[in-house]
Each structure stands twice: as structure tokens, then as C-alpha cells.
Amino acid sequence: MAIPFPGQAVRGSTTGKPIMALLDLLGRTWALGILWHLNKQSLTFRELQSCCEKISPTLLNSRLKELRQLNLVTHNESGYCLTDMGQELFQIILPLGDWSTQWAADLNQEQNNDT
Amino acid sequence: MAIPFPGQAVRGSTTGKPIMALLDLLGRTWALGILWHLNKQSLTFRELQSCCEKISPTLLNSRLKELRQLNLVTHNESGYCLTDMGQELFQIILPLGDWSTQWAADLNQEQNNDT
DNA sequence: TATTGTGCTACAGTTTATGTAGCGCGTAAA
DNA sequence: TTTACGCGCTACATAAACTGTAGCACAATA
Numbered sequence A, B: 001m002a003i004p005f006p007g008q009a010v011r012g013s014t015t016g017k018p019i020m021a022l023l024d025l026l027g028r029t030w031a032l033g034i035l036w037h038l039n040k041q042s043l044t045f046r047e048l049q050s051c052c053e054k055i056s057p058t059l060l061n062s063r064l065k066e067l068r069q070l071n072l073v074t075h076n077e078s079g080y081c082l083t084d085m086g087q088e089l090f091q092i093i094l095p096l097g098d099w100s101t102q103w104a105a106d107l108n109q110e111q112n113n114d115t
Numbered sequence C: 001t002a003t004t005g006t007g008c009t010a011c012a013g014t015t016t017a018t019g020t021a022g023c024g025c026g027t028a029a030a
Numbered sequence D: 001t002t003t004a005c006g007c008g009c010t011a012c013a014t015a016a017a018c019t020g021t022a023g024c025a026c027a028a029t030a
Helices: A018-026 A031-038 A045-051 A057-067 A085-093 A096-114 B016-028 B033-038 B045-051 B057-069 B084-093 B094-113
Strands: A073-078 A079-082 B074-075 B079-082
Touching: A018 A031, A018 B016, A018 B033, A018 B094, A031 A045, A031 A057, A031 A085, A031 B016, A031 B057, A045 A057, A045 A079, A057 B057, A079 A085, A079 B094, A085 B094, A096 B016, A096 B057, A096 B084, B016 B033, B033 B045, B033 B057, B033 B079, B033 B084, B045 B057, B057 B074, B057 B094, B079 B084
Parallel strands: none
Antiparallel strands: A073 A079, B074 B079
């Protein structure tokens, strides 16, 4: 799967708009999960594998290559970690955590109303 | 593909944590793109198809079913649109737009430094 | 020298997504 | 009243993406 560089045609858009490249990237299996897990601490390849249950090493490696080339993730002595840019991106998606618990509560509420 | 309800096992996690369901959902092909395009206005099925270049009607329909069941998207007289909860979610991911342009600029910068 | 842990790669099998055709429905003009 | 249009889809063959398991090459430690 081609790496979605801003400025190039990506899945969903031929315009080259950066947001479209980003949405393509984040919309790939495990990409969001990898960013999410790398926030707290550096993780080795195999630690990442066990965090992301059932990710195959083949795919983990592909995603890591993409994230590294797009300057969101890097690799140091203690394993894989977010770059500064990756941290910025994480700060944006961080509120998804709290929001999702409210979302889950509302879905439950609704389900109860139906019964 | 099973709909990732919070509280149930999803791709990447068997814990049932809402954030994991959300990351599974948003990590599916086109899900983020659909939310992004529906923000400004309601769109018919066929308008969505042409916004999301190259999405197949089969898949668009699957994603819409998921998003509707998870109470993020609904369907009214003028087409598909975000629910209140969908709007909330959109507000969280909205900053991705501005951030992505900076990200694209930084990537370019870096590329120039290498040459 | 053997063991353990690292980051991977190979590859067959399965799942997911695409691409094209077209159906059934409602509206509305001829 | 039938022809035509746009709507939301569905069917299905083909293609692409992902999984699961095995195991390689390398480095550090025992």
C-alpha cells in the first residue's frame, strides 16, 4: 500500500490536500491504535505486537514504516516512540478517550429506552 | 465485519473499552472520510459516493450502517447527516485539518534539508 | 557454545474492498 | 400510462489488504 504523502494522490482524493493524506493514513488498520499505545512509553516491536492484539508482524512492520516515513514515529534505544510531530497529533486525538466513554454511556441509555 | 460496539470485543482489544471500539471504527476504510465530508452539509448516498472518490457502493453502505447503528450518522429528507453525537466527534477531529497543513509543511522542509 | 530477546521476512490462507451492472421505488413530465 | 429520472441500495466476480505461523539474522548474556 503506497504511503499517503501530503501533496500526492491518496485513497479518497487526488487533490493532494494534507488532510486527505492524513485521513487515509489514520484510516488504515491499526494506525490509530499504534499511535494510541505509543503515547505513554516507548515499546519494542514485540511489545507493540502484544498491545495490539492480533496484529500480524507483517502488517505492524508496514504501518511502522509508513509512520516513520511520515515523521510521526521513530525508533530509539528503548524501542519505538512518537516523534514531536507524533506527540502533537496524539494531543489532538487524546480527547477521543473521554468522549468515547460518554458515547458508550449514551448508546447504553438509548438501548434501555428501546426496551 | 462486526459493528464495534463499546462494551464488546473489537479488533485490537477484548476488554470492551469504549476507546478501543472507537479506534476500531475510525480505523476502518472511509469511516473518517465520511464523517469529514458530512460535517458541512447533508449529502445523498450518491453525493457521498462522489465525495469519497472510488468508494464502492457496497462498502459505503456498510460504513453507513455502522455509523448509523452507533448513533453518529442519521438519514433525513435531505440525505445523510451527522447526529448530535457525530457533531461532537467531528469537533474533536476538526483540528486535524489545520494540523495536517503544518505537518505537510514540515515534511517538505525536512525533504529539502536532505538534498 | 547455547540461550534469549530483538527486529523483522516469507508465504499460504482468509477477510475486506473494488468495480460494474442493475433492481425496486418514488416523483414527475410527456 | 408510460417513459424517464434520481434515489438508496444489492449482487457478484475480481483484486487488494490483512492474518497466522514459522523462522531467519543479529546482538547480548551465561
